[in-house]
Amino acid sequence: MNYHEIVFAVGVVAVTSFLSYRAACQFRSGRPRPISAAVGVLFEWVGVFALFFAANLALGTIMILLLRKVTRHFFALYGLENLLLLILSAAQAFLFQACWRVDEADRER
Numbered sequence: 596m597n598y599h600e601i602v603f604a605v606g607v608v609a610v611t612s613f614l615s616y617r618a619a620c621q622f623r624s625g626r627p628r629p630i631s632a633a634v635g636v637l638f639e640w641v642g643v644f645a646l647f648f649a650a651n652l653a654l655g656t657i658m659i660l661l662l663r664k665v666t667r668h669f670f671a672l673y674g675l676e677n678l679l680l681l682i683l684s685a686a687q688a689f690l691f692q693a694c695w696r697v698d699e700a701d702r703e704r
Contacts, residue, residue, distance in 0.1 A: 636692075644688035651684050 616630060655675045662670045 640688055640692050643692050644685050647687045648684040651680055
């Protein structure tokens with residue numbers, strides 16, 4: 596991917612993000628939350644995602660190395676180079692963060 600494609604993609608995402616924020620502010624009752632709150636939640640999710648992805652890679656590596664020792668078959672570490680592992684780690688992070696936020700909201704009541 597070259598520089599122009601990156602700038603174009605970031606520009607498209609910036610415009611759709613701005614339009615969706617404006618629409619949410621317009622259709623939501625009450626005072627809109629500042630965008631900084633949403634950015635904070637995004638960074639929380641990125642951190643949780645990184646932890647889950649690292650844990651999944653570590654566990655996968657351990658399992659592959661154990662399978663190599665226990666069986667006669669060769670299992671390559673390239674099996675961890677999988678887009679599905681990345682997507683599932685992102686889903687894990689999303690669900691964990693959602694459950695964590697619900698738990699925090701319950702404790703505040």
